[in-house]
Amino acid sequence: MKSSMQDxxxxxxxxxxxxxxxxxxxxxxxxxxxxESFTKGFTEGVAQGRADEAxxxxxxxxxxxxxxxxPEVRARIDGENDATRLGxxxxxxxxxxxLGDVLRAG
Numbered sequence: 001m002k003s004s005m006q007d008x009x010x011x012x013x014x015x016x017x018x019x020x021x022x023x024x025x026x027x028x029x030x031x032x033x034x035x036e037s038f039t040k041g042f043t044e045g046v047a048q049g050r051a052d053e054a055x056x057x058x059x060x061x062x063x064x065x066x067x068x069x070x071p072e073v074r075a076r077i078d079g080e081n082d083a084t085r086l087g088x089x090x091x092x093x094x095x096x097x098x099l100g101d102v103l104r105a106g
Contacts, residue, residue: 047083054086061093062102073099 055077062069069077080086092102 048081050083051081051086054083054090055080058086058090058093061090062099065093065096067093067096067099067102069099073103076103 058077059069077086077089080089089102092104096102
């Protein structure tokens with residue numbers, strides 16, 4: 001008597017089942033894993049973009065207002081990734097009498 005695993009029909013069913021399970025696993029990876037990764041990456045990218053734009057505008061205002069940016073201040077501005085804080089500094093830069101007033105805000 002031959003083994004049921006040697007039966008071509010049983011082997012075909014087994015291959016079909018394995019392919020379906022593999023496809024199901026891939027679908028889960030792409031729908032759940034990819035979706036979570038994409039959402040996280042997109043959110044972080046948007047936040048970084050907002051911070052970059054706020055930083056760019058802050059530098060423009062500082063230049064127009066002729067507020068000299070020291071290397072220490074540049075390092076502090078470049079190191080800040082919170083768009084809200086950069087926005088507060090940007091608003092302060094519009095009317096600040098000196099650069100120190102800008103970074104004290106927020």
